Amino acid sequence: MRIAILCTLIVCFSLAGCSSIFDKHVEYNYVEPDSYPVLKAIGYAPIGAQPGDNDSQRALMALKASKLEAYRELAEQVYGQKITAGTTVQGSVAQSDQLQSQVQGVIKGAQVVKSYPVGDSYATELRLDMKRVHDLYIGEIKPREVKKVTYY
Secondary structure, X not given: OHHHHHHHHHHHHHHHHOHHHOOEEEEEEOOOOOOOOEEEEEXXXXXXXXXXOOHHHHHHHHHHHHHHHHHHHHHHHHHOOEEEEEEEEEOOEEEEEEEEEEOOOOOOOOEEEEEXXXXXXXXXXXXXXXXXXXXXXXXXXXXXXXXXXXXX
């Protein structure tokens, strides 16, 4: 009788340890947000301060610089800014004050709305539709949540 119970227990524990041999099928649900914001940014660059041999070259450089400034502003909106600050105090009097800002990120899917001169500067307007960013992201990453797991 004891041998039969012992054999039954051994078989039960052996089968419980073999549960990893079963195959499984996982179904996923793709998650999509309810709404998507549209971010806008404007970058400015002075024409006269740009390097170049003539006004046309300086205007083109200002156009490029204003576009980069607009992208920097979009990156600030998406990723935020890293701020580093410091103050030196000597004899209860502030001697120096330092403030440093840094932005880092990748912006995909932004569209140039328009670029135009404003006095002695160039301005570039960008638009970042987060629906478009989501579609680009889904195409690459495919985020998902588990919907159903079936074991065989």
